[in-house]
Amino acid sequence: MAVFTPVSDDDARELLKHYSLGELISLRGITAGIENTNYFLATTQGEYVLTLFEVLTYEQLPFYIELMHHLAQKGIPVPEPQTRRNGERLGLLHGKPTAIVTRLSGGYEPDPGATHCTLAGATLARTHLAGSSFAMQQPNLRGLGWWRETIPKVLPFLDPGQAELISAVLEEQIAFAQSGLYGELPSGPAHCDLFRDNVLFDGTYETPRMGGFIDFYFAGCDTWLFDVAVSVNDWCIDRNSGAFIDEKLQAWLRAYAQVRPFTAAERQAWPLLLQAAALRFWTSRLFDYFLPRPAQTLKPHDPRHFERVLRQRRTAPAPALP
Numbered sequence: 463m464a465v466f467t468p469v470s471d472d473d474a475r476e477l478l479k480h481y482s483l484g485e486l487i488s489l490r491g492i493t494a495g496i497e498n499t500n501y502f503l504a505t506t507q508g509e510y511v512l513t514l515f516e517v518l519t520y521e522q523l524p525f526y527i528e529l530m531h532h533l534a535q536k537g538i539p540v541p542e543p544q545t546r547r548n549g550e551r552l553g554l555l556h557g558k559p560t561a562i563v564t565r566l567s568g569g570y571e572p573d574p575g576a577t578h579c580t581l582a583g584a585t586l587a588r589t590h591l592a593g594s595s596f597a598m599q600q601p602n603l604r605g606l607g608w609w610r611e612t613i614p615k616v617l618p619f620l621d622p623g624q625a626e627l628i629s630a631v632l633e634e635q636i637a638f639a640q641s642g643l644y645g646e647l648p649s650g651p652a653h654c655d656l657f658r659d660n661v662l663f664d665g666t667y668e669t670p671r672m673g674g675f676i677d678f679y680f681a682g683c684d685t686w687l688f689d690v691a692v693s694v695n696d697w698c699i700d701r702n703s704g705a706f707i708d709e710k711l712q713a714w715l716r717a718y719a720q721v722r723p724f725t726a727a728e729r730q731a732w733p734l735l736l737q738a739a740a741l742r743f744w745t746s747r748l749f750d751y752f753l754p755r756p757a758q759t760l761k762p763h764d765p766r767h768f769e770r771v772l773r774q775r776r777t778a779p780a781p782a783l784p
């Protein structure tokens with residue numbers, strides 16, 4: 463359930479006075495999602511999503527909100543934060559930071575085919591290029607620094623084989639981050655969590671249309687290839703083994719490369735980035751599983767899934783980038 467802070471019709475009417483978005487038609491709580499309070503909000507001018515941020519603070523939010531604004535202005539299909547009469551895009555409701563963003567059409571595809579992969583890959587490349595002119599800077603807060611801090615906390619819960627694996631991969635990633643090769647990788651604002659449940663598709667299964675990317679609240683500046691690796695590690699795999707499905711992977715990567723061709727440094731770094739992306743989510747899932755936040759409502763995702771993905775990426779030869 464994702465209404466942690468109830469919002470009444472009267473609250474919404476009061477809030478809408480701060481915007482030029484017309485009059486309230488309806489307000490409906492969204493049941494999906496685990497972190498924020500979300501409502502579908504219909505007004506006489508359009509369809510929106512009202513979000514009350516339950517975890518991120520007012521000070522932490524501008525990077526994400528302004529990035530979405532920047533991308534929307536550049537024609538990337540992302541929720542567009544609406545601007546209040548006072549020029550700001552964030553407000554407060556029931557003491558929580560609040561934003562109204564445009565509602566994208568479509569739904570998420572749990573079983574994406576090659577066509578979905580093509581659309582997602584091309585749109586991510588366009589997102590990267592559009593984001594390169596975004597002025598604000600914020601590192602990926604779930605990057606190497608966070609892995610170094612978090613892995614020692616989860617180590618006591620692991621068996622010796624797992625502990626050895628996660629420690630070895632962390633050491634390799636620390637060395638890689640200090641290498642000249644790493645410094646050559648193109649970087650900029652990245653979504654950093656572009657799993658299939660964060661992309662909406664319209665149309666039919668056979669002929670899908672891109673609805674857009676949602677949930678930018680793990681975004682940060684990172685190598686673009688890390689973003690690609692996070693995505694294909696979710697979109698293009700056999701869910702049981704973690705192995706890549708070649709047709710989907712090729713569709714995803716070719717579509718991305720048609721918009722932004724990969725560099726020589728990226729080709730060389732690819733196997734390590736695929737492991738980095740698997741390590742990132744193995745670590746966060748271990749952390750959420752063994753050390754849940756006191757008020758955490760989510761049912762933790764299975765950490766072993768990303769252990770399997772990581773082992774796959776270390777044993778199977780990495781497919782070359784197109």
Ligand SMILES: Nc1ncnc2c1ncn2[C@@H]1O[C@H](COP(=O)(O)OP(=O)(O)OP(=O)(O)O)[C@@H](O)[C@H]1O
Nearest residue numbers: 464492494495496497498511541564565566676677
């Ligand atoms: N701008 C949008 N347009 C259309 N649907 C949206 C939009 N934003 C959110 N949704 C819908 O609301 C659901 C919940 O949103 P979201 O995934 O962002 O939840 P959350 O609690 O904020 O984050 P988390 O993914 O961490 O649970 C999505 O699955 C999607 O169906």
Ligand SMILES: N[C@@H](CCO)C(=O)O
Nearest residue numbers: 655657680743747763
């Ligand atoms: N996409 C993440 C959850 C949100 O970061 C995961 O599947 O672990």
